[in-house]
Amino acid sequence: MLAEQPDQVTIHIDGEPRQVPARELLIKAAEDTGTYIPRFCWHPRMKPVGMCRMCLVEVETPRGKMLTTSCTMPVNEGMVVDTQSDVVTKAQEGILEFLLINHPLDCPVCDRGGECPLQDQTMAYGPGESRFVEEKRHFEKPIEISDVVLLDRERCILCARCTRFSDEVSGDPLIEFIERGGNTQVLTFPDEPFASYFSGNTVQICPVGALTAKPYRFRARPWDLEAVESVSLVDTVHSKVSVQSSQNEIVRINGVDNDPTNHGWLSDKDRFIYEYLHGKERLSVPLIRKDYGLAEASWGDALDLVAERLGSFRGDAVAGLGGAQGTNEEAYAFSKFLRTCIVTPHVDAQMGDGLDPQLLAGVTNRATIDDVDRAAAILLWAGDLKEELPVLYLRVRRAARELGAKLVVVHPRRTGLDDVARHKITYRPGEGPDVLRKLAAGADGYADVLDTLSSGPVVAIVGRTGLSEDGRLAESVAAFVSGMDEARVLPIVRRANTYGALDMGLAPTLLPGRVAIDDAAGREALEAVWGPLPDGTGRGATEILQGLVDGELGALVLYGADPVRDHPDPTLARQALKSAEFVVSLDLFLSDSAAMADVVLPVEGFAETEGTATNLEGRVQKVNQLLPGPGQTRQAWTVLDELARRMGAQLGAQTVESLAKEIATVAPAYGGVTWDRLDWGDGRSGMRLPTEAGSQPLQYAPLDTGLLAGGERLALHYARVLFDDGVRNRMAPSLARLQPEPFVALHPRDAGAFAVSAGDVVRVVTEHGAVELPVRIDPTLAEGAAYVPANLAATAVLGAAPSVTIEPSAGDGG
Amino acid sequence: MTAPLILTQRMVDHRTDSHTISRYEASGGYDALRRALDMPPEDVAAAVKASNIRGRGGAGFPTGVKWGFLAPAYPRYLVINGDESEPGTFKDRQLLERDPHQLVEGVIISSVALGVHHAFIYIRGEYPRPARRVQRAIDEAYQKGYLGKDILGSGFDLDVTVHLGGGAYICGEETALLNSLEGRRGEPRIKPPFPAVEGLYAKPTIVNNVETISNVPWMILNGGEAYAHIGPEKSSGTRLFSLSGHLKKPGNYEIVMGMSWRELIYEVGGGIKDDRKLKCWIPGGASAPWFVPDLHLDVPVTIDDTGQHGSMLGSGAVVAMDESTNVVAAAHRIVRFFAHESCGQCTPCREGTTWLERMLWRIMNGHGRPMDLDMLLDVCDNISPGLRWPPAQTTICPLGPSAVSPIRSIMTHFRDEIEAMIPTAEGVASEVVRVG
Amino acid sequence: MSERQLDKIVASWSPANRERAATLLATYPEKRSAVMPLLYLAALEHGHVVDAAMHEVAELTGLTPAQVQSVASFYTMYKRADVGRYLISVCTSISCYLMGGDEVLAAIEDATRTLDGETSDDGVFSVEHVECIGACGGAPAVQVNYELVEGLHPDKALTMCQWLKKAKPEVVMGDELQEKFGDQISFDWGPAEPEGAVAPVPAFGPYGSAAAGEA
Ligand SMILES: Cc1cc2nc3c(=O)[nH]c(=O)nc-3n(C[C@H](O)[C@H](O)[C@H](O)COP(=O)(O)O)c2cc1C
């Protein structure tokens, strides 16, 4: 037995022998083998500190039994442990009493009441009557330490979970212990709020009600919450969450520890965005355009009108955009509707802001998130993960900080990971191809970087560093890294369920299940179920918009798509929607694009529909339903099915699950994926594609795209921030408040050249528009570039133009 | 009675300039270093091991054994513990102030033995004068080539940095000291790993007390065995005792261990002021349980005898209290100290010491309840289960249990005095006293 | 960090202290170790450890201000509120307590019209009781700007305060105080000490101090 598993040891807990992994912490070994040892400060995802002392046990030593904290004690062969002895019990009761003497015991008005370890353990181990007659410690009642978090120091038991999280895990130590001894407390620095993208995690791991979240405060009591497990569709990491509602309103989202993905952590965006679902601007009735604007209509009239108008075009004169905001099943329905009912090849889930769909869906040596833990080196040549994929940022941070991966960051300016990077290369947007050439050749002092990258298993995380950067650069980088041994590549895009949508064939060059559009066999197999497909490769988002402007296309079907805000060329998007003869939009909100449609159909969204979603590493997970959508909203797939019937076709689906079953049969990569396995079976932490029952016909090896450096000056670095003006952020009050002030950043030398200094207001002009912005001086920014945060209320007009000009503010005397 | 003087001979002979390099060199200073540089490093370490010296910082751990635990990784560090803050203790201050070169030479020799190239001397912030003296000694040593690159042409390099504390007794605990030296809060670390394996900057580190290392030059000149032969086998060498409290002749005395407490108090310390009666004394710093005349005057002053009788020599601080002493108030003073100095990271110490202090205060102020006495002991028991000696602990470090010593002492030897403070009969005062 | 950056961050500091800061940052294997010394320098510059100072130290050492505050507030000698010109620290720990430390404290509170833990309105004195300062053999003991006076009995404590208020010494010299007001000492102090304290910050060269006259 032991011979087979050299990594197992036998220990004795309360007289019972237990097989546990060698060097595992005793507290965990005990828990995993059925003995729960009480604790407050220990957290499985953070280094132990042994501070609260609640987890004391007795361990046999040569010098007799010794009290020790099980959270700091690694097990070793033959260890004999007593978790029940009188000494242990008295010690634990003593600790609880110590924790309670200064605790306000205001449980009835505490958000934690009912789910509070201190409360529970007092029941279980605690003393009854208090012997403490002295006066309790007093602090000012809850103080706002950030826009979303409140701190009540009287309730705090000083377990250091919040301080460790922000230092060790998220890397922004803004909340710390101050004073010492009996005066010790956690606090932020005066005028330096706990402004962390991850602050919500501290609320979740606080064992008492010391840290509370404003959005949840007093909203509900734990015992009247309904909850389902699901994944967050805020970005493509798909962190596991528990969605919790009270009276048909989501009141809280907590992280759930999924080993391959989020380790229990969430970004504040994952955690608080749910507010948009209940916003007053949420659509609940179909709208039809009248000469005076959009007017409420019945579903019947709206559907008849859409079916009639769409039917009036030749199939390939119609295009479809979107499908990335919902589930795989909904994307599949959209894909099937467009290709078999409308019969058009012009479909795209991306808004011209992503990467080549075949690279995203079919890359051969795709990395998993876990691969970064095993990597000797990580090349990050993509957007700032902290802004775009915060939870992936946490994983990469951990790999670099705790697990010894050597990180190389290539980006036009500072990123959230620079402080843990071995090498940082800063370059002006447009010059990427040159940098890549030099790096590959180890030239110009890049030799040591190349060494680092060649030092063992390497993972390359590639994507667009900013929206104005050509997506082909990422593929060239992927190609370069793929050339090294033990190399894996993670091509990243940010939006919700983009990978699932592409896997459902929502791209001009893809068919469902990771099949290339020109794969004859795959096409045949699909036609056997779907019937005849439109021939030829369709248009991508940009060509679709162009086609509408040129009149080559007549109608557009938008599903959860907002090209006006998300396409790099807002001018083109606007013109396209204007010139289109007919536009229908299935959405939750009247987005800038939906507002230009002829018909708007209100559909259900996150937590209102059931299905699956596929994340950036190709992991399929279950998305669950908790509540009905508001008003007359309908599930998107039924809307599409209704339309199909009215147009004399049909999607052939009775239920969403029947769609899921159909996907498993027609989408090769999804063979064997069933809801049961994902909900209850071996797929609970997700199933990696292609499944063992499935296959991935499209084997896409990244190629050097031959992209050449562009000489733009002043190059625009137009990159996303976490809390931008995207419609969902805007509709979630707690997050809308966090949208940063707009600005334009310049390198000190460029600022000098323009004779502007920090705070000056200048006019920033691109081919799409102009806006007045205050200047910030940023020495971390590449020279010859201007950085503007993308898609803020004020900056959206600029679009992702390759270059900008800086002009004196109109305000200035001139 | 105090011959030979290993640590203090120079300052006794040369009252005005024992701290200067000229005097130090004139009286054989740095000869030991020259000799050590000619020896294989392991022989230097062997001499220290042979001396059987036990640490003078409080724990009394054999220095040679500790050195033996040093993990084979580089860089490695030597850190001198000059945080001396245990109430009653002022011996290191004299060594730092009056013979800094003796310490510096000890540091250099030890660094040779340990393969250390950067040593730190951590001196408590309230000791600016001793720190200045040491800094000057170091500067002089650099000028003379005893420090820096290629020391005395031996090819051996060493830098020494003086680091001042910020006012925190707990930084005397070696791992708290290392955190403090790293620019962190002075919170003790969980052991293992011990400093010898993962210390300063997570590198192998030896932490030794000022007095311990000040003995090293003598050991090299006279041999470790010679040192081992002074005094009782398990308490070899001479030792500095800080005598204070109600004594006629308070001060630091370098003595050979083994004499009785009676001799130490009545001969060395000159007896009790105004010839009052001795009521009790603290044998080894505020953390040590108290001794009383009836039971302990004839106990030999050695590390082990003192231990067997339920206390410790600790930091060598002897505090005598005469018959007039209010022992409850005295105990409260010591508990107040530990409550004030608790780093606050672990629950039983942070909450327990504060609670004990406030209970005692309440009792002293006439608001004690009959139940309070057993409660005092029970709360003590939750910090130091079983109230054994040496103490068990529910805490991370021994500070918490240290606060228990004075309470156990008065409850054992003077229970009647504290009982007398409890309002008897009817009106059991339960009014709360706020402690400022 | 480059000298230029450093000079930018602590532009307000005296050139001498800027130089000291640079040396300190270079002295330790890791910058963070310089936090405590730099806090002393900052206290010299700003009178006490003001928030701005913690920002400066944070920038110099690559920490967040919250981290610096966390360290500074752990220790008793980094004063984060105004301190008088003369900080009088009276030991009331066990040995001094036995020898009348409490009475000394009371005498000093009277003489300075300043309560334990407070600063006099004229900003001349701050008074605090402290735990053992390692002068137990010379109890009762007191420190003025961390310079030691041993065997300071209540009556002399009073005259010492009056003298400080009148003489307003630029540099507080332990020897001088001891000779004028002190009595029983823990041990021979040896020869005259050339350096003293120019502020309520421990007078130690590398962290900024001054010899008599140098002030
Ligand atoms: C609460 C506490 C305070 C301590 N204070 C000191 C001190 O002030 N000076 C000292 O040298 N050792 C002190 N020690 C002991 C040190 O942890 C360590 O054992 C010692 O410095 C090792 O040096 P040594 O072996 O030469 O004695 C203290 C220990 C504890 C638990």
Ligand code: SF4
């Ligand atoms: S026992 Fe006290 S001093 Fe020691 S670690 Fe715990 S809280 Fe800190």
Ligand code: FES
């Ligand atoms: S859980 Fe082990 S000490 Fe807190």
